[in-house]
Amino acid sequence: MLVLEILWALASSGDYVLSIDLYTIYILSMVVISVVMVAYMVLVTIGPRGKKEPEKRVVTVLRCPKCGYKKIREFREGDYVGKIVDEKCPKCNVSLVIDAIYEENIMGLSQAVKNKKSKGKKEAHN
Numbered sequence: 001m002l003v004l005e006i007l008w009a010l011a012s013s014g015d016y017v018l019s020i021d022l023y024t025i026y027i028l029s030m031v032v033i034s035v036v037m038v039a040y041m042v043l044v045t046i047g048p049r050g051k052k053e054p055e056k057r058v059v060t061v062l063r064c065p066k067c068g069y070k071k072i073r074e075f076r077e078g079d080y081v082g083k084i085v086d087e088k089c090p091k092c093n094v095s096l097v098i099d100a101i102y103e104e105n106i107m108g109l110s111q112a113v114k115n116k117k118s119k120g121k122k123e124a125h126n
């Protein structure tokens with residue numbers, strides 16, 4: 001109601017159009033500030049995480065030499081293909097062997113943002 005009173009006062013004082021413009025600018029700036037704040041908060045939330053975590057994470061594929069049971073877990077230091085690890089196959093209770101180590105794409109928000117930013121690269125597939 002105070003806003004309306006101010007508006008009325010401004011309208012009465014003369015320049016009605018200007019008062020409406022000021023009010024519109026005020027509302028618009030509030031909206032813009034809100035959007036900027038939300039965007040900033042989103043960036044702050046994603047930013048540090050994006051820096052800590054690489055876009056690709058390395059995973060290790062463990063395989064049971066007996067039955068071929070496969071398990072994927074995150075790469076640990078010292079992992080190499082052919083290494084026998086402590087983890088055992090739930091079926092045959094045999095130590096699992098590292099079958100493969102590869103990088104896995106994380107299809108997250110950071111990835112999507114990066115795709116948007118890289119204008120030069122066009123989608124080769126899909």
Ligand SMILES: [Zn+2]
Pocket residue numbers: 064065066067068069089090091092093094
């Ligand atoms: Zn097995």
